[in-house]
Amino acid sequence: NKVLQRLIHSFEVGNVIKNGVPVVIAGKPNVGKSTLLNALLNEERAIVSEIAGTTRDTIEDEIKINGVVFRFIDTAGIRETADVIEAKGVERTLDKMKQAKLIIYMVDAQEDAAEVLVQLDGLKKQSIPYLFIVNKAELLAANQKEFYHEHEALLISAKEKVGMDVLETALLEKVNLSNINTSETLVTNIRHVESLRQTQNSLNRVLENIYNPVTSDFLAMDIKQALHYLGEITGTVTTDDLLENIFTKFCIGK
Numbered sequence: 001n002k003v004l005q006r007l008i009h010s011f012e013v014g015n016v017i018k019n020g021v022p023v024v025i026a027g028k029p030n031v032g033k034s035t036l037l038n039a040l041l042n043e044e045r046a047i048v049s050e051i052a053g054t055t056r057d058t059i060e061d062e063i064k065i066n067g068v069v070f071r072f073i074d075t076a077g078i079r080e081t082a083d084v085i086e087a088k089g090v091e092r093t094l095d096k097m098k099q100a101k102l103i104i105y106m107v108d109a110q111e112d113a114a115e116v117l118v119q120l121d122g123l124k125k126q127s128i129p130y131l132f133i134v135n136k137a138e139l140l141a142a143n144q145k146e147f148y149h150e151h152e153a154l155l156i157s158a159k160e161k162v163g164m165d166v167l168e169t170a171l172l173e174k175v176n177l178s179n180i181n182t183s184e185t186l187v188t189n190i191r192h193v194e195s196l197r198q199t200q201n202s203l204n205r206v207l208e209n210i211y212n213p214v215t216s217d218f219l220a221m222d223i224k225q226a227l228h229y230l231g232e233i234t235g236t237v238t239t240d241d242l243l244e245n246i247f248t249k250f251c252i253g254k
């Protein structure tokens, strides 16, 4: 089971090595999302302005942090708007958020705190890993800083590039790739991962039911299934002799 888990995880790792970890930067208009993208990339990649609704379409670029490639996706600020093009941008933002591995959700230090907490609740409901960022933090009073710390916010000033190191550490922690050993076998084929997942499901059912006499008949089925899914990868597993082997070894079934 551990081996299966490792192989399944290795697919994610392989994917990350190939394409980077997609991180969506989202929030209301004008909070400083594009400023953050530029600060992370260390270049003026996205247009920044004091006008809400500056970013209309998503902008993506990659950087490596401690050897891990992150693909940052700057998005149009989320708000109700009568502007057709901006509305399309907002729709695209919401789509990107749904697909994200990780969301950097940004609010403006000048926003009303109660309103910020409403946004945070909405974010939690999406059950996608996120980092909650309060930008323009140089404008916060000490008690406001404390309030946001209590809500596990990271305080940054994107424009001044303050807090970037803390943000980068938090990003690395969130993706938790510290235990990758790239010399291990990497599974790169999505169909293989699917087969491994199915194998694991079947084996988990075997483990659940192994001491339950009522369900012992199902055990054989689940073991057969596990082998079947493994066979989808190797193409060589035939169930009969293996099953026999397992049955005599573990004395289950008839």
Ligand SMILES: Nc1nc2c(ncn2[C@@H]2O[C@H](COP(=O)(O)OP(=O)(O)OP(=O)(O)O)[C@@H](O)[C@H]2O)c(=O)[nH]1
Residues within 6 Å of the ligand: 028, 029, 030, 031, 032, 033, 034, 035, 036, 047, 048, 049, 050, 051, 052, 053, 054, 055, 056, 075, 076, 077, 078, 135, 136, 137, 139, 156, 157, 158, 159, 160
């Ligand atoms: N005081 C302060 N202003 C900032 C900071 N970061 C960004 N800004 C300003 O906030 C304004 C909006 O910045 P953008 O990066 O364009 O904001 P955005 O979230 O991308 O906005 P949209 O694209 O419209 O959704 C600009 O005037 C920035 O200079 C900061 O750390 N402190």
Ligand SMILES: [Mg+2]
Residues within 6 Å of the ligand: 033, 034, 035, 046, 047, 048, 054, 055, 074, 075, 077
């Ligand atoms: Mg922008």
